[in-house]
Amino acid sequence: MTKPLTLTRRRLLAGAAGTVLATPMINRAWAQDPVTINMLAWYGHAEPDMVAEFEAENNVKFVPKYYAGGDNMLALIAQSPPGTYDLILSDAEFVQQLNAAGYIEEMDASLYPFDDFWPEYQNFPGHWVDDTLWSVMVRYGLLGVSYNTDALTREEAMSYNAFWSPKVTGKVGHFDWHLPSLGQISLLNGNRAPSPFDIDEAAWEAVMEKTLSLKPQVGGYFDYGGTFASLKNAEMLAMCGIGDWITGVLQKDGAPVASVIPEEGGIQWTESYSIGKGTDKHEIITKFIQYMLSPRGQVRSIQMAAYPGLSPTKSGWTAIQEANPAEAERSGLIEGHDQSPIKLLQEGRLFFRDIPQQQSLEDWNDFWSEYKTA
Amino acid sequence: MKDRTTAHALIWRLPLLIWQGLFFVGPLLLMVAMSFWLVKNYRMTPDFIFDNWERMLTRGYFWDAYRVTLWRATLAAVLASLIAFPASFALAFKLSETARRWALFFLVVPFFTSYLVRVYAWQVLLAESGPINAVLGWVGLGPFTMLNSGVGAMVGYLTLVLPLVVILQTFSLAAIDRNLIEAAWNLGASPRRTLLRVILPSAKVGLIVGAVFAFILAFGDFVSPFYLGGSKPPTLSILIIDTTKSGQQWPRAAVVAVMMIGTLFAVAFAAVGAAYGRRK
Structure with a gap:
C-alpha cells in the first residue's frame, strides 16, 4: 500500500531547498565551459570592446598574448610549442616570414567575403602565394x-x-x-x-x-x-x-x-589574421574572422578603443557611415573624401x-x- | 679544533655563497656565454662566435651611448653627493636623536612608491605647460625645456639616488667619534679645517659608498633617460632595449650588458681602493 503524496509545508520547503542547491549543477549542465581561443596580437584586439559580443554569442573565451612589434611576435612563436596560438594577428609585412617559418596554416579563401573587399585589397601582397591564401587583412591605418x-x-x-x-x-x-x-x-x-x-x-x-x-x-x-x-x-x-x-x-x-x-x-600599416599551425579550433576561428569582417565587426574595429583602424570592406564603410557618420568623416571612410585611403591608393600616394x-x-x-x- | 671552527664558519657563510652563486654568478656567466651565441630565425642558438662583440664594439653609436652613460652617471653621483652633504651634516650633527630617526624614516618613504610612478609625476611637473614653468612664468622667466632633455634625465636620476645617498652619508657622519672633532676644536682648528681634516676623512668610506651607489644606480637606469630624457641621446640601457627589439638580438644586448657590468666592477673596485686605501 503506497502512502498518498500530500504537499505539507515541510515537504514544500525541503523541495525548494533541494532545487536551490541543485541549481548550480543544472546551470553547469546547460552551459559548457567556454572554448578557449589563444590569440597572439597587438594590444587591444582581445579586449571587451572587440570580442565580448562574439564571446557571448559563441560561448568562447579569448586568451590574449600581446606583443609589441613584429620581431617580438616572431620570437614569441619561435619560443612556443606548435599549436600554442590558435589565432595570430600580425602586421602584413611579417606574414611571409610567418609562412616561411611554417607557423601558420593555409586558409580557405571561399570562406571569407573577398567580393566585399575594395579591389585594391583583394590580393594583398604577401597574403597569397600563387592561389593559396595564408592571411586575411582585417584592418589598416x-x-x-x-x-x-x-x-x-x-x-x-x-x-x-x-x-x-x-x-x-x-x-x-x-x-x-x-x-x-x-x-x-x-x-x-x-x-x-x-x-x-x-x-x-x-x-x-x-x-x-x-x-x-x-x-x-x-x-x-x-x-x-x-x-x-x-x-x-x-x-x-x-x-x-x-x-x-x-x-x-x-x-x-x-x-x-x-x-x-x-x-x-x-x-599604410596593415593587420591580418592567420590561423596558427597545429590548432584544432578551425571552425570557431574561421567564424571569428568572418565576424570581424562583417559590418558589425568592422564598426568595432574602426572604433577600437586601443587604437582606431580603417576598413578594407565596402560594407564596413557603409556600416560606419550609418553607425557613426562623424567617425566616417574623420577617418576618410567616404568615397571621394580627400583622405580616403582608396582615393590615395588610386592617386599613387599610399x-x-x-x-x-x-x-x-x-x-x-x-x-x-x-x-x-x- | 681548527677544522671544527672552519666548518662552523663555512656553514654560516653558506647561505650567502648559495645566494650569490644562484642569483649573481650563475646569471652573469650565462650572460657572458650568451654574448657568443647566435640568433637564428628569432631563436637564440648556443654557439661560440665573436660576431656580436665585433659588431657592437665597432659601432660608433655604442661608444657614443657609453660616453653619455658614463658622463651622466658620474654627474649624478657628484651632484647627489654635493646636494646630500649639507642635509646629511645637519641630520648627523644638528638634530636630536629622535628628530634624526624621523628624518631618516621620511627619507625611506619615497621608496614605498614605484620609481616609475614618481618619474611619471615629474613628466607633469617638468612639462613646458607644467606647474614649474607656470611658477617661473609669474616672475617673468621661461618657459624652459626641461622634459625630454638632459636636465629631465638628471632630475630623474636624483629622484632615484638622492634619498639613498643622504641616508648613507648620515650614517657615516653620525658614526664619527665626537672626541676627534672636539680635539680639533681644542687644538684651535677652524671649522673649515675641522671639516676638511677631521670630518671628511673620518666619513670617507660612507661618502664614497654613497657616491658609488649613486653611480651604479644611474649608470644602469632605463626609466629616467627614456621617460624624462626622451632617449635623447640614448644611454646603454636604452641601447639594450633597442637591440632586443630589432631582430631579437639578445646576444648583442648581452655584449652591452657585459660591458656595463665590467665598467661597474672597475668603478666599484677603484672606489673601494680609494675608501680603504691608506694615505702614504
Missing part, C-alpha cells in the same frame, strides 16, 4: 604627418617638410621604430616607384643624409605611451612615423592634434609598409641607432 593644430595649419602639414619648420624646432618627436620614420623620409625624397622601402644604395644614402638633417628639430624618441603623452601635453608639436592610430585616440580626449597624408604620400628590399633590416636599424646618438 595610415601614417603621415601628425601635428598639433595650434602650431601648424593643415596646409603646412600637407608636406613632410613641416618637420623642418622653425615653428616646431626641438618639438618634433619620433615614434621609436625605424621603418615608418625612414619610410616617410624616403617618400619625401621622391622614392615612390616601386616603393619607399625598395630603394638603391644612392637613394638610401640620400635618405640617411636627409634624416640626419632633421636631427636639430628632434625633441625625443618615444614608445607608444610616450608618444601619447608628449602629443597630449604639447611637449611635441609634430610627430614623425605615426598617424591617426595615435591622434585619433587623442582627439576623442579633446587634444588639438590631427594627422594627414601629405602630398608626398603616406604609408604605400604599404614593408621591410627594406635592397638593404638589410640591420642596415636600417644600425642607421637608426646612429641617428639617435648623432
Whole structure:
C-alpha cells in the first residue's frame, strides 16, 4: 500500500531547498565551459570592446598574448610549442616570414567575403602565394604627418617638410621604430616607384643624409605611451612615423592634434589574421574572422578603443557611415573624401609598409641607432 | 679544533655563497656565454662566435651611448653627493636623536612608491605647460625645456639616488667619534679645517659608498633617460632595449650588458681602493 503524496509545508520547503542547491549543477549542465581561443596580437584586439559580443554569442573565451612589434611576435612563436596560438594577428609585412617559418596554416579563401573587399585589397601582397591564401587583412591605418593644430595649419602639414619648420624646432618627436620614420623620409625624397622601402644604395644614402638633417628639430624618441603623452601635453608639436592610430585616440580626449597624408604620400600599416599551425579550433576561428569582417565587426574595429583602424570592406564603410557618420568623416571612410585611403591608393600616394628590399633590416636599424646618438 | 671552527664558519657563510652563486654568478656567466651565441630565425642558438662583440664594439653609436652613460652617471653621483652633504651634516650633527630617526624614516618613504610612478609625476611637473614653468612664468622667466632633455634625465636620476645617498652619508657622519672633532676644536682648528681634516676623512668610506651607489644606480637606469630624457641621446640601457627589439638580438644586448657590468666592477673596485686605501 503506497502512502498518498500530500504537499505539507515541510515537504514544500525541503523541495525548494533541494532545487536551490541543485541549481548550480543544472546551470553547469546547460552551459559548457567556454572554448578557449589563444590569440597572439597587438594590444587591444582581445579586449571587451572587440570580442565580448562574439564571446557571448559563441560561448568562447579569448586568451590574449600581446606583443609589441613584429620581431617580438616572431620570437614569441619561435619560443612556443606548435599549436600554442590558435589565432595570430600580425602586421602584413611579417606574414611571409610567418609562412616561411611554417607557423601558420593555409586558409580557405571561399570562406571569407573577398567580393566585399575594395579591389585594391583583394590580393594583398604577401597574403597569397600563387592561389593559396595564408592571411586575411582585417584592418589598416595610415601614417603621415601628425601635428598639433595650434602650431601648424593643415596646409603646412600637407608636406613632410613641416618637420623642418622653425615653428616646431626641438618639438618634433619620433615614434621609436625605424621603418615608418625612414619610410616617410624616403617618400619625401621622391622614392615612390616601386616603393619607399625598395630603394638603391644612392637613394638610401640620400635618405640617411636627409634624416640626419632633421636631427636639430628632434625633441625625443618615444614608445607608444610616450608618444601619447608628449602629443597630449604639447611637449611635441609634430610627430614623425605615426598617424591617426595615435591622434585619433587623442582627439576623442579633446587634444588639438590631427594627422594627414601629405602630398608626398603616406604609408599604410596593415593587420591580418592567420590561423596558427597545429590548432584544432578551425571552425570557431574561421567564424571569428568572418565576424570581424562583417559590418558589425568592422564598426568595432574602426572604433577600437586601443587604437582606431580603417576598413578594407565596402560594407564596413557603409556600416560606419550609418553607425557613426562623424567617425566616417574623420577617418576618410567616404568615397571621394580627400583622405580616403582608396582615393590615395588610386592617386599613387599610399604605400604599404614593408621591410627594406635592397638593404638589410640591420642596415636600417644600425642607421637608426646612429641617428639617435648623432 | 681548527677544522671544527672552519666548518662552523663555512656553514654560516653558506647561505650567502648559495645566494650569490644562484642569483649573481650563475646569471652573469650565462650572460657572458650568451654574448657568443647566435640568433637564428628569432631563436637564440648556443654557439661560440665573436660576431656580436665585433659588431657592437665597432659601432660608433655604442661608444657614443657609453660616453653619455658614463658622463651622466658620474654627474649624478657628484651632484647627489654635493646636494646630500649639507642635509646629511645637519641630520648627523644638528638634530636630536629622535628628530634624526624621523628624518631618516621620511627619507625611506619615497621608496614605498614605484620609481616609475614618481618619474611619471615629474613628466607633469617638468612639462613646458607644467606647474614649474607656470611658477617661473609669474616672475617673468621661461618657459624652459626641461622634459625630454638632459636636465629631465638628471632630475630623474636624483629622484632615484638622492634619498639613498643622504641616508648613507648620515650614517657615516653620525658614526664619527665626537672626541676627534672636539680635539680639533681644542687644538684651535677652524671649522673649515675641522671639516676638511677631521670630518671628511673620518666619513670617507660612507661618502664614497654613497657616491658609488649613486653611480651604479644611474649608470644602469632605463626609466629616467627614456621617460624624462626622451632617449635623447640614448644611454646603454636604452641601447639594450633597442637591440632586443630589432631582430631579437639578445646576444648583442648581452655584449652591452657585459660591458656595463665590467665598467661597474672597475668603478666599484677603484672606489673601494680609494675608501680603504691608506694615505702614504
